Amino acid sequence: MSAPRTPPWPLVALFTAGYLAPYLLPTTVGRLDSGLALTATQAGAIGSALLLSSATAGFLLASRVERTGPRTLARLGLALAVLGYGGAALTAFVPAVVAGAVIGGFGSGTITAVAASGIAAQRDPHRVTTLGLFGVSGLAGALYLTIPHLGPGHGLPLAAIALTALAVLPLTGRLSGRTTPARTAVTPGRLPRPRAGLLLAAAMTCWSLAQNSLWGVSGRIGLDQAHLSEATVGAVFAVALGAGLVGVVGAAALGQRLGRAAPIGAGTALIAGCVALSASATDLPAFAAGEISWNLLYPVVLSYVIGLAASLDPRGRWAVLVGSAASLGTAAGPLAGSVLAGRAGFPAMGTLLGTGLLLVAVPMTAVALRAARRTLPVVQLPVESPAAPAQHCYETASPNSYASTSAI
Numbered sequence: 001m002s003a004p005r006t007p008p009w010p011l012v013a014l015f016t017a018g019y020l021a022p023y024l025l026p027t028t029v030g031r032l033d034s035g036l037a038l039t040a041t042q043a044g045a046i047g048s049a050l051l052l053s054s055a056t057a058g059f060l061l062a063s064r065v066e067r068t069g070p071r072t073l074a075r076l077g078l079a080l081a082v083l084g085y086g087g088a089a090l091t092a093f094v095p096a097v098v099a100g101a102v103i104g105g106f107g108s109g110t111i112t113a114v115a116a117s118g119i120a121a122q123r124d125p126h127r128v129t130t131l132g133l134f135g136v137s138g139l140a141g142a143l144y145l146t147i148p149h150l151g152p153g154h155g156l157p158l159a160a161i162a163l164t165a166l167a168v169l170p171l172t173g174r175l176s177g178r179t180t181p182a183r184t185a186v187t188p189g190r191l192p193r194p195r196a197g198l199l200l201a202a203a204m205t206c207w208s209l210a211q212n213s214l215w216g217v218s219g220r221i222g223l224d225q226a227h228l229s230e231a232t233v234g235a236v237f238a239v240a241l242g243a244g245l246v247g248v249v250g251a252a253a254l255g256q257r258l259g260r261a262a263p264i265g266a267g268t269a270l271i272a273g274c275v276a277l278s279a280s281a282t283d284l285p286a287f288a289a290g291e292i293s294w295n296l297l298y299p300v301v302l303s304y305v306i307g308l309a310a311s312l313d314p315r316g317r318w319a320v321l322v323g324s325a326a327s328l329g330t331a332a333g334p335l336a337g338s339v340l341a342g343r344a345g346f347p348a349m350g351t352l353l354g355t356g357l358l359l360v361a362v363p364m365t366a367v368a369l370r371a372a373r374r375t376l377p378v379v380q381l382p383v384e385s386p387a388a389p390a391q392h393c394y395e396t397a398s399p400n401s402y403a404s405t406s407a408i
Contacts, residue, residue, distance in 0.1 A: 008128060010171045011118040014074055015132030016139060017081065017168045018112030020161050021050060021105065022330050023140035025212070026237065027147060028157045029334050030219040030230075035154030036094055041342070044216060044334035046098055050105035051212075051331030057109025058116075058324025062317050065117040071175040077110030078172065081165035089155035089162060097154070104161065109327065111165070114175075116319040119310060125319075126307035130252035133299040134245055139164065141241035148234040193371075197318045200309060200367045201325035206360045207268065207305075208326040210353040211298065212333025214275050217341050217349075218291065221279065225346050226287040236288050240295035247300040259372055260304045265365035267301035272357035279350020308368055 021028070025047055033043035057077070065073055081104050088100025119128045147156050191197060214221075222233035251263070271294060278290025309322035340349040 008118065008122065010174045011115050011122075011128060012131045012135055013168045013171050014111050014115040015119070015129075016135035017078065017161075017165050018108050018115055019132070019136045020140060020164055021054070021085075021108045022212070022327075023136055023241070024143060024157045024161065025051075025216055025330075025334065026219040027144065027234070028154075029216055030223075031152075031154040031157060032097070035152060036092060036097065038094070040217075040220065041335070041338045044338035046101055047216060047334035048331045049098060050101040050108075051327055051333070053102045053105030053331075054109035054112070055324045055327030055331055057106045058113050058320055058327055061110060061113040062320040062324065065114055065320070066315065070114045070118055071172055073110055074114045074172045074175055075169065077107045077114065078165045078169045080104065080107030080110065082107075082162050082169075084162075085158045085165070086162035089158035092154075100158070104158070107165065108161075109324070112323060112327075113320045116306070116310075116323050117315070117317075118175075119306070120314060120319040125310035126255065126303060127252060129303045129306045129310075130248045130299075133303055134248045134252075137241045137244040137248060137295075137299060141238045141245070144234045144238040144241065148231045191313060191317055193312045193318075196367050196370060197309075197312050197321065199363050200305075200312070200318075201322045203360050203363045203367070204305065204322050204326040205329040206356060207364065208329030209332050209336060210329075210356045210360070211271065211275065211294075212330045213337035213340060213353055214279055214333075214350065215337075216334030217337040217346070218278065220341070221281060221346050222287055226281050226283055228284060228287065232284065236284075236291055239288070240291040243292045243296040244299045247296045247298075248303065251300040251303045259368070260308050261365050261368035261372065263304045264301055264308070264368050265361050267297050267304075268357055268361035268364065271297050271301065272354035272361075275357065276350040276354040279353070280347040304368075305364070308371060311371055 028050075029043045029047040032038055032046055033040050036043075038046075061068075061073065084100045084102070084104025084107055086100075088097045088104065091097060091100070115132065119125050119132070122128050143157070143160050147160070150156055218237075219233055222228045222236065223230065228236075254263075274290050274294035274297065278287065278294055281287035281290055306319065306323070309319045312318040337349065340352065344352070
């Protein structure tokens with residue numbers, strides 16, 4: 001059996017809905033700070049609680065997506081996202097906002113777990129990942145341009161996440177009851193390559209922590225240190241995420257021509273410089289240069305890391321676990337960034353985070369190099385009849401949709 005020629009759009013939509021909350025983190029935390037009269041540290045703590053809940057869902061569901069079925073879990077996650085984020089957007093009672101953020105975060109983690117498992121089951125996980133990153137970057141960029149013009153208050157970014165989840169919900173009808181990978185080489189109960197997977201997961205926690213420590217306070221850097229308006233900061237973020245779209249297209253076009261080690265190692269080193277530049281910005285040109293170049297590189301490296309995790313286990317368990325480990329770092333990011341900025345200042349924080357990224361690039365590159373030398377054997381599976389759609393990651397109208405595919 002060969003992989004689907006048509007891109008798995010339900011998985012791309014789930015990826016977009018699941019990752020939207022981290023992408024909107026700066027405006028979400030910033031508006032919690034201003035709209036609810038919370039301190040910056042308190043707002044950052046709520047953002048961290050949201051993302052920690054998302055990571056928890058990933059860890060709990062890493063080995064259960066195949067058993068429970070992607071359709072059921074996707075609908076559960078989307079429903080939790082709608083209820084949690086929607087409820088938090090409609091109230092100014094801080095405990096209710098916190099509860100809604102935690103519930104919504106668990107929903108986001110559930111959605112991304114389903115998406116990661118399904119993407120790992122594809123013939124070309126890197127291609128599907130780049131499509132998902134393209135979707136979430138484009139949507140987040142549009143929201144950064146729109147939200148500042150819709151009025152004040154903490155509810156707008158939360159409502160946007162809830163409405164996105166609601167819009168994706170009908171697409172779950174094309175997901176199946178079970179996930180059968182297009183390529184399999186391991187027994188269901190055992191995780192292959194445990195040392196490489198654990199090292200990558202640990203490195204991704206630090207990688208994500210460093211970047212999201214800055215991302216969580218980027219809005220404050222623009223407002224307080226660079227003395228920009230909210231609309232200007234939002235425009236910079238939108239352009240930066242637009243640059244991320246360019247990066248995603250470039251990563252898709254490049255495919256595996258350079259392998260994974262070079263994009264991950266060199267890309268992370270370049271990101272470290274962008275982080276330091278953005279954190280030290282005192283005017284619009286420096287702030288825009290740091291944010292735009294950073295967001296250009298971030299999805300490129302992330303797409304290769306997700307592809308690397310998927311290559312370690314075609315059943316998607318390492319993809320989910322590495323993604324959840326990254327969510328742990330993301331969860332600690334807003335609070336860590338707020339604490340570091342408050343005690344050391346933004347420039348010193350950027351220097352520390354950049355140094356950490358340079359250090360963590362070493363083990364990530366080592367895992368990529370080792371994985372390149374060890375390739376899991378591919379087992380061809382028989383073509384299933386359309387009468388048994390539960391065997392596919394997503395349902396198709398005819399068996400002809402299964403054909404070979406190449407990178408964009």
